[in-house]
Amino acid sequence: MQDLIPSLVRKSDSKIVLVVLDGLGGVRTSSRGTELSEANTPNLDRMAAEGMSGVHTVVGPAITPGSGAGHMALFGYDPVKYLLGRGALSAAGVAFDLRAGDVAARVNFCTLDKDGRVIDRRAGRIPTEENIRLCKILRESVKMEGDVEFFLETERDHRGLLVLRGMGLSADLKDTDPGVIGITPNPPIARSNEAAGTAIIVERFLDQVRLILAEEQANFMLLRGFDTLRPIEPFALRYLLRARGTASYPMYRGLSKIVGMDVPPETAGWEETVEDLKASWDDYDYFFLHQKPTDSAGEDGDYERKIAAIEQVDRTIPEILALNPGVVCVTGDHSTPAAFMRHSWHPVPFLMWGENVGVDLVDRFDEEAARLGGFGHQYAKDLMAFMLAATMRLGTYGA
Amino acid sequence: MQDLIPSLVRKSDSKIVLVVLDGLGGVRTSSRGTELSEANTPNLDRMAAEGMSGVHTVVGPAITPGSGAGHMALFGYDPVKYLLGRGALSAAGVAFDLRAGDVAARVNFCTLDKDGRVIDRRAGRIPTEENIRLCKILRESVKMEGDVEFFLETERDHRGLLVLRGMGLSADLKDTDPGVIGITPNPPIARSNEAAGTAIIVERFLDQVRLILAEEQANFMLLRGFDTLRPIEPFALRYLLRARGTASYPMYRGLSKIVGMDVPPETAGWEETVEDLKASWDDYDYFFLHQKPTDSAGEDGDYERKIAAIEQVDRTIPEILALNPGVVCVTGDHSTPAAFMRHSWHPVPFLMWGENVGVDLVDRFDEEAARLGGFGHQYAKDLMAFMLAATMRLGTYGA
Numbered sequence: 165m166q167d168l169i170p171s172l173v174r175k176s177d178s179k180i181v182l183v184v185l186d187g188l189g190g191v192r193t194s195s196r197g198t199e200l201s202e203a204n205t206p207n208l209d210r211m212a213a214e215g216m217s218g219v220h221t222v223v224g225p226a227i228t229p230g231s232g233a234g235h236m237a238l239f240g241y242d243p244v245k246y247l248l249g250r251g252a253l254s255a256a257g258v259a260f261d262l263r264a265g266d267v268a269a270r271v272n273f274c275t276l277d278k279d280g281r282v283i284d285r286r287a288g289r290i291p292t293e294e295n296i297r298l299c300k301i302l303r304e305s306v307k308m309e310g311d312v313e314f315f316l317e318t319e320r321d322h323r324g325l326l327v328l329r330g331m332g333l334s335a336d337l338k339d340t341d342p343g344v345i346g347i348t349p350n351p352p353i354a355r356s357n358e359a360a361g362t363a364i365i366v367e368r369f370l371d372q373v374r375l376i377l378a379e380e381q382a383n384f385m386l387l388r389g390f391d392t393l394r395p396i397e398p399f400a401l402r403y404l405l406r407a408r409g410t411a412s413y414p415m416y417r418g419l420s421k422i423v424g425m426d427v428p429p430e431t432a433g434w435e436e437t438v439e440d441l442k443a444s445w446d447d448y449d450y451f452f453l454h455q456k457p458t459d460s461a462g463e464d465g466d467y468e469r470k471i472a473a474i475e476q477v478d479r480t481i482p483e484i485l486a487l488n489p490g491v492v493c494v495t496g497d498h499s500t501p502a503a504f505m506r507h508s509w510h511p512v513p514f515l516m517w518g519e520n521v522g523v524d525l526v527d528r529f530d531e532e533a534a535r536l537g538g539f540g541h542q543y544a545k546d547l548m549a550f551m552l553a554a555t556m557r558l559g560t561y562g563a
Numbered sequence: 564m565q566d567l568i569p570s571l572v573r574k575s576d577s578k579i580v581l582v583v584l585d586g587l588g589g590v591r592t593s594s595r596g597t598e599l600s601e602a603n604t605p606n607l608d609r610m611a612a613e614g615m616s617g618v619h620t621v622v623g624p625a626i627t628p629g630s631g632a633g634h635m636a637l638f639g640y641d642p643v644k645y646l647l648g649r650g651a652l653s654a655a656g657v658a659f660d661l662r663a664g665d666v667a668a669r670v671n672f673c674t675l676d677k678d679g680r681v682i683d684r685r686a687g688r689i690p691t692e693e694n695i696r697l698c699k700i701l702r703e704s705v706k707m708e709g710d711v712e713f714f715l716e717t718e719r720d721h722r723g724l725l726v727l728r729g730m731g732l733s734a735d736l737k738d739t740d741p742g743v744i745g746i747t748p749n750p751p752i753a754r755s756n757e758a759a760g761t762a763i764i765v766e767r768f769l770d771q772v773r774l775i776l777a778e779e780q781a782n783f784m785l786l787r788g789f790d791t792l793r794p795i796e797p798f799a800l801r802y803l804l805r806a807r808g809t810a811s812y813p814m815y816r817g818l819s820k821i822v823g824m825d826v827p828p829e830t831a832g833w834e835e836t837v838e839d840l841k842a843s844w845d846d847y848d849y850f851f852l853h854q855k856p857t858d859s860a861g862e863d864g865d866y867e868r869k870i871a872a873i874e875q876v877d878r879t880i881p882e883i884l885a886l887n888p889g890v891v892c893v894t895g896d897h898s899t900p901a902a903f904m905r906h907s908w909h910p911v912p913f914l915m916w917g918e919n920v921g922v923d924l925v926d927r928f929d930e931e932a933a934r935l936g937g938f939g940h941q942y943a944k945d946l947m948a949f950m951l952a953a954t955m956r957l958g959t960y961g962a
Contacts, residue, residue: 168623168643214593522590522900522909525931538930540910540940542624549625553908560906561622562632562646 178490178555187459188496189512201530203474207481213527215517218539234497240548250389256418271324273382287382334359341386398424411454462500491518491554577889577954586858587895588911600929602873606880612926614916617938633896639947649788655817670723672781686781733758740785797823810853861899890917890953
């Protein structure tokens with residue numbers, strides 16, 4: 165069904181704005197409403213009244229999505245078919261420009277005992293600054309053979325990204341992370357003949373890492389999720405859209421890049437994200453705006469901070485609508501209920517507002533109201549098609 | 564899942580009536596309700612109160628269906644798997660009895676300048692009478708070689724249907740319609756070796772057309788959507804039903820024929836359609852009744868005319884129920900909101916009424932009420948199975 169959409173796409177001048185409040189969805193408890201139901205959101209409520217609401221399941225029933233899957237779905241890519249591997253997501257997370265043929269892996273700095281056994285898979289969760297220092301040392305000291313280059317990027321705490329670039333590399337390697345402590349890390353083992361050369365390259369790389377970091381607390385690294393960039397049809401081809409993705413966190417800029425959006429530098433926060441929208445309005449057809457603090461607050465179980473992050477977006481809605489978009493969709497990439505302090509499977513409310521959307525009887529924006537909305541219960545991956553339809557970009561199916 | 568249904572079908576004496584109000588669905592706006600919500604429909608409301616309601620998505624989320632796709636879905640055939648090409652639909656549109664092996668194409672009479680370039684792809688939208696005159700001339704004058712026959716039928720205005728009948732023909736030909744003006748029509752080009760012979764036959768046909776029509780305003784024809792009849796399992800085999808399709812427009816009679824229904828001559832309108840139902844009641848198990856003006860009025864943006872067309876059907880409901888059907892389903896093949904003046908993707912309300920349907924709390928028939936009904940949100944292609952179940956025609960799955 166999904167594959168029908170690109171075949172029906174045509175051009176239009178009407179603009180699309182997707183506002184993602186990360187981890188927006190919440191759950192009621194016996195003592196509290198959801199964050200969205202408790203937030204004071206006069207502007208979002210007005211959009212709900214003038215438009216149509218619904219809830220979306222992000223991946224499938226009962227499945228708790230990661231951020232990568234949630235955003236791929238909102239961008240209209242089936243998150244099961246277009247699952248991003250850990251390597252590609254790590255690259256997205258540091259906005260690394262992963263290229264075809266590159267092999268990427270998640271790095272965990274770790275601590276080995278004197279016999280080479282893993283005693284801490286996170287090296288005592290070293291601070292990010294320490295991670296940066298170690299990466300710098302390794303970049304300067306490790307020597308690669310032949311034409312192979314390596315890139316080593318800090319993510320956060322003990323986590324990082326390793327990318328190998330060169331001819332004929334393969335990502336068909338087993339993790340070196342043994343997953344438990346008390347044993348030695350696994351060597352990089354090729355899962356196919358084609359990866360045998362790459363296994364040797366990784367082994368020689370790790371031998372040097374072990375020597376160079378010998379005196380550090382984080383005296384080695386574990387590699388997981390060897391991955392390559394899988395071909396993804398970019399927005400411009402798939403939807404005939406000039407798309408821009410604006411976010412204050414590298415991960416979401418990286419995800420935007422993966423689907424071919426133009427990505428400005430990191431914004432300082434939501435207000436600056438909206439400023440970027442206004443400044444670039446004439447140059448794009450589709451805008452993805454990302455608000456991160458809703459998710460972080462939800463993970464911290466902090467109702468008030470999550471509510472404040474929702475209200476911050478609400479206050480800027482008039483500025484967005486003043487630009488005269490063809491359709492605005494406001495939603496989340498998954499639920500992060502403050503009541504649970506983690507991502508959850510719960511359906512995420514969404515509203516769509518625009519001249520060709522339609523109007524239902526829902527007049528406020530929250531989980532309970534959205535469930536009764538005109539969209540009913542949808543899958544996240546189909547929201548993009550509704551936005552295309554609302555901007556007259558989808559032709560009729562069948563004669 | 565769909566393929567399970569035919570394997571569970573058994574016979575029953577209980578009768579099925581499907582009432583299709585073409586383009587029934589509407590959308591609310593800030594100033595008006597939907598056509599169905601504004602219509603005075605005491606009988607349909609009573610059926611909703613005594614039965615169960617729901618909404619259906621016709622093809623897929625955000626996809627605006629054509630009439631062919633909408634009806635195939637309501638007849639229980641997956642509209643993606645059973646997509647009808649333009650040629651087969653044109654044949655349906657004039658109720659042409661397309662046979663296996665026939666090659667059908669949509670004809671547009673056009674105007675060429677003296678250098679053979681297309682200057683009007685619709686020949687000034689010649690009146691239907693002119694189209695009839697030109698088809699008659701061509702039928703009398705064009706000579707085919709060998710055993711190939713041709714059929715040329717007027718649709719409306721500048722549009723028509725060409726069918727070639729003979730051994731070894733192939734529809735694997737490119738359109739001759741260049742899609743733009745200012746250039747010459749494309750020759751009929753074979754897309755495969757198998758179609759090479761057919762391409763020559765079409766070329767010789769078109770050479771004669773050009774000579775014969777040289778002095779006319781519509782001095783040539785463009786061909787699009789070469790197509791054959793794809794095998795479709797007929798109603799009688801698929802559902803063990805003797806089925807009758809009654810409509811006042813050729814297109815819907817043609818669609819009924821495609822799935823193997825018996826089709827009486829065009830009716831003059833809804834009242835006569837209901838008369839046909841009553842007259843043929845004893846001879847069939849399944850009746851498809853089609854009301855066209857709901858769609859035409861929606862496309863004209865004429866709320867009052869669409870409402871009147873709905874109310875016209877409502878008034879005849881007591882006559883239909885008096886026949887003691889096992890189940891009656893009332894719905895549309897897609898939405899044609901008067902607010903939008905075109906087909907749209909919006910889910911279509913439906914109600915089902917009958918002894919084995921069940922009852923929900925919905926007590927009126929409109930989009931908002933139906934959304935809360937016992938059927939919830941379904942796909943159009945599954946409604947047929949609910950009608951079979953409601954007439955005790957579906958066995959239990961699994962022991």
